[in-house]
Amino acid sequence: MIKTFQNRRTAVLYIVPALLFILLFVFLPIILNLYNSLFRWNSFDAERTFVGLEYYGRLFKDPVFFTALKNNSLYAIASLVFQVGAGLIIAAILEDKLIRKFQPFFRTVFFLPSVISIAVVGLVWQLLYNPEVGLVNGVLKAIGQEEWARSWLGDSDVAIYAVVAVSQWQYTGYMVMLFLIAMQKIPNEYYEAAMIDGASKIKTFFHVTVPQIKEMILVGSVITVIGAFKVFDEVYVMTSGGPGRSTEVLGTMLYRSAFRNDEMGYASTIGTIVFVITLTLSLIQMKLGKSGQEV
Amino acid sequence: MKRKAGFILAVMLMMSLLVAGCSSSSSTKEEESGKVVLKFLHKWPQPEFAPYFEDVVKEFEKENPDIKIKMEAVADEPMKDKLRVILGGNEIPDVMFSWSGEFARKFVRAGAALDLTPYLNEDTAWKENFIPASLQPFVSDGKNYGIPLRFNGKFFVYNKKIFDKYNLQAPKTWDEFLQVLDTLKKGGETPIILGNQDPWPAIHYLTGLNQKLVPQDVRMKDYNPKTGEFTDPGYVKAMEMLADLNKKGYFMKNVNSSSHDMASQLFFAGKGAIFYLELEEFAEAEKNMKGNWGFFPMPAITDGKGNQNYITGAPDGFIVSSKTKHPKEAIKFLKFLTSKENALKLVKEIGWPSPIEGATNPDTALKEVAEGVDYMKKAEGMAEWLDTDVNAKVADVYLSNIQLLLDGSKTPEQVIKQVQKVAKQIQSEAD
CATH class of the missing domain: 3.40.190.10 (Periplasmic binding protein-like II)
Known part of the structure; x- marks a missing residue:
């Protein structure tokens, strides 16, 4: 009895420092951010004016907010389809017996983009997308699809797709890597059993591979969807939200409010909304996956 | 035994780090040794421009052995964000870059910029050195808050x-x-x-x-x-x-x-x-x-x-932090930066138009730059x-x-x- 009590006390003692850290560096900023969103203030002026929930009202009337939401959603959907969906298929193909020999080569090639710094990636793609000297239009012209060639980042109708595409190019390989690791943990007996039962490759994929790496798929989709709502740097480097406001995402909108328009309160409001969105989405995903373990 | 020594060493290292971290910034230390430290933030980190500032700072430190300049530079776009963040913190540079017009006025309204009018009035020779149209855009409510370096x-x-x-x-x-x-x-x-x-x-x-x-x-x-x-x-x-x-x-x-x-x-x-x-x-x-x-x-x-x-x-130039502990030294440095001698050097070495009367002339500058400055001098005003x-x-x-x-x-x-x-x-x- 006494022993359990002592054990518990020791356990608590061990947890306290970590708990304090999390309280101080995770929960306190969230609460402070909420508090800050109730004031009109900027970073260089000590004066603050209480405005209550005014910024929340303004945010839901701000057309840029809805452009940003739409763009973030586009990011999330594209990331789910390409990074998780296509990533899963690519990983399964690479794990196939026929290709496994070349796996290290393909794995490296696919993974390479995700280790390059985003600033570099952004600048390189800016050049590739350049309407005059860029490779993208060059290739389109070479294969006789000249009417497809356009000013990719300068056209407000297509710019956001061009930016989203770069993210898929960069991170699909990363997801492939995660899925490969998970797949290699699946015991070979399952595949042998499936083969003896006469299951086709596609059937094996859906009935053996996918259920076995369910946890990793969940983790992958949580990471990509949350990442899609926090995206900032790719957009900032390539278009900074332009042309006009067509590629604005919540991250760039927040940055613009805070450091260009001197509206820290409005930026805090956007921050709070981003927090609410990502929290809700991850709760939903965990619920759908019925667990959040092995994360 | 060996392990114990290692342990003691580690503890001492940590202690010294802690102490070093606690003793507030290095500037106080410098002050104790009788030196005033001025923090200087400008906008030209590019390799073709930075050496000019390094030279001028070195020269200034040589003439004023009791003042030390801590220089930092960030580029044009980042400067817009950097100034806003830095002015909210505790490590505000004493002398910092600013554009003229509303960009500077918002800092003035927040009380972050020092009123330089008394210093300009005190030293009329300094004030009269400037082409009047270059000082004007830095004026807010009849007071001068900035000193121009370039006249663009x-x-x-x-x-x-x-x-x-x-x-x-x-x-x-x-x-x-x-x-x-x-x-x-x-x-x-x-x-x-x-x-x-x-x-x-x-x-x-x-x-x-x-x-x-x-x-x-x-x-x-x-x-x-x-x-x-x-x-x-x-x-x-x-x-x-x-x-x-x-x-x-x-x-x-x-x-x-x-x-x-x-x-x-x-x-x-x-x-x-x-x-x-x-x-x-x-x-x-x-x-x-x-x-x-x-x-x-x-x-x-x-x-x-x-x-x-x-x-x-418009001109661009420098404002002085209202929180500076060394306004006199900051002004001294600004005077040095905008002295005729350094203005001539600026025009000659990096080809910028200077707001100092007579510094941008056909002998020092490109003929076209001198003509451009003439256009601005003759103009009835500037559209910033x-x-x-x-x-x-x-x-x-x-x-x-x-x-x-x-x-x-x-x-x-x-x-x-x-x-x-x-x-x-x-x-x-x-x-």
Whole structure:
């Protein structure tokens, strides 16, 4: 009895420092951010004016907010389809017996983009997308699809797709890597059993591979969807939200409010909304996956 | 035994780190040894400009052995964010870069900038050294808050060979300008080079057009965040004229996806006839085009309601933190930076136009730069950059919409409506 009590006390003692850290560096900023969103203030002026929930009202009337939401959603959907969906298929193909020999080569090639710094990636793609000297239009012209060639980042109708595409190019390989690791943990007996039962490759994929790496798929989709709502740097480097406001995402909108328009309160409001969105989405995903373990 | 020694060493290391971390910043230490430390933040980290500042600082430290300058530099775009963040913290530089106009005034309103009027009045020789038009944009409510380092103007630079081919002269009025452009277009040339990926180059056009089309007092009232309304028809007309240049095909193709640097390369390579450039870029033009260029200010608009004898441009320079512990030393340093000797050095070594009377002359500077400064001296006033002369939020509306204006997806009326809405909102917040 006494022993359990002592054990518990020791356990608590061990947890306290970590708990304090999390309280101080995770929960306190969230609460402070909420508090800050109730004031009109900027970073260089000590004066603050209480405005209550005014910024929340303004945010839901701000057309840029809805452009940003739409763009973030586009990011999330594209990331789910390409990074998780296509990533899963690519990983399964690479794990196939026929290709496994070349796996290290393909794995490296696919993974390479995700280790390059985003600033570099952004600048390189800016050049590739350049309407005059860029490779993208060059290739389109070479294969006789000249009417497809356009000013990719300068056209407000297509710019956001061009930016989203770069993210898929960069991170699909990363997801492939995660899925490969998970797949290699699946015991070979399952595949042998499936083969003896006469299951086709596609059937094996859906009935053996996918259920076995369910946890990793969940983790992958949580990471990509949350990442899609926090995206900032790719957009900032390539278009900074332009042309006009067509590629604005919540991250760039927040940055613009805070450091260009001197509206820290409005930026805090956007921050709070981003927090609410990502929290809700991850709760939903965990619920759908019925667990959040092995994360 | 060995392990114990290692352990003690580790503990001592940690303790020393802790102590070092606690003893507040190094500046106090320096002060104890009798030295004043001034923190200096400027905007030119580029390898062609930075050495000038390093030299000047070294020289200053040699003359004033009791003052030490801690210099830091960040580039143009990041500076806009850096200043806002840094002024909210505790490590505020004593002397820091700022643009003139509203950009500096918002720091003045927040009480972050030191009033320099007494120091200027105390040393009239210093004050009279400046071309008056270069001090003016740093004035707020009759007080001086900034000291200019450069005096920058915007001019149309043209390719002489192309102009000669069509027998063209530098235009004096906007109508002549349009004729020139038309001739060039018909001849199959690209009349104007523009790289508007970052939208400030087109904003510089609008800076001049607004000034020339809107009566001066109305414009000043509108640019003041407390009274801004932007209801004058001149603002719409200005945007129409800019959009027209593109509609008629006078700008190069793909203006919104070409950067200013890329555009410069095109112009220097002779791929276009006219390019809107700043005085500080003249040295670069000369280096690449070797005499094959000339320039003219934005042509007068005959029926424009604004003053036609203004030049687009502004000084940029330095403000002093209101929280500085060493105002005297900071002023001393500023005086050194703007001394005739260093101004001459600035003009000679990096080819920038100086606001110091007589520093930018044909002996020290490129002939064209000296002529440009003359234009500004003779002008009745300066039209300061639209993106730093109005409230940041109004500037933001202009900056983010000008690309859409150029590609035709928004009309001038739509943009100005948004400007008016934001101006109203700012007014309500100012009360």
